Amino acid sequence: MNSDSDLQIAGDILEVPHLLQPPREHPATVAEFAGLARSLAADRSQWAPLVRYDATTRWYHRLRTGPGYEVWLLTWVPGQGSGPHDHGDSSGILTVLEGTLTERTRRSTRVLGAGAQRVFAPGYAHTVVNDSLDGTVSLHVYHPGLTRMPMHSPRCPAAAAPRDTGAGAVAAG
Numbered sequence: 001m002n003s004d005s006d007l008q009i010a011g012d013i014l015e016v017p018h019l020l021q022p023p024r025e026h027p028a029t030v031a032e033f034a035g036l037a038r039s040l041a042a043d044r045s046q047w048a049p050l051v052r053y054d055a056t057t058r059w060y061h062r063l064r065t066g067p068g069y070e071v072w073l074l075t076w077v078p079g080q081g082s083g084p085h086d087h088g089d090s091s092g093i094l095t096v097l098e099g100t101l102t103e104r105t106r107r108s109t110r111v112l113g114a115g116a117q118r119v120f121a122p123g124y125a126h127t128v129v130n131d132s133l134d135g136t137v138s139l140h141v142y143h144p145g146l147t148r149m150p151m152h153s154p155r156c157p158a159a160a161a162p163r164d165t166g167a168g169a170v171a172a173g
Contacts, residue, residue: 090146
């Protein structure tokens with residue numbers, strides 16, 4: 001019976017640099033995009049000084065871009081919402097930084113508190129609204145970058161056929 005451990009047989013992988021994967025400069029997987037959102041959320045110095053609230057419309061600011069993705073910071077005063085929509089060909093990750101948002105889909109309603117994260121694929125339809133009495137801040141990562149945000153009929157939130165808003169200016173949602 002051999003008493004050598006696997007480590008003794010194979011050697012320490014950290015001692016063989018050519019076998020290590022180089023760290024990626026930009027995320028490329030769902031897990032890496034979710035990790036990017038979590039790391040940005042944890043670093044208040046990157047987003048808190050930028051926060052603004054607008055009583056007439058959701059405020060948004062593009063926080064970061066990279067190859068094929070973008071990160072948006074949004075604020076929501078009480079009662080503000082996105083309207084029923086999807087994100088065209090983009091996948092996304094919504095992370096609540098402060099406050100509470102309510103997400104409605106055809107199948108469910110979720111209340112998302114600070115730290116909550118939702119991952120969605122292209123064509124995922126939802127309505128997001130601040131149903132609370134306080135302001136809310138959220139972070140949105142889109143891959144590829146958001147170029148379309150088709151709006152859906154308000155009669156059937158997040159379920160009806162989309163109305164294409166085109167490729168003009170897009171308010172992240």
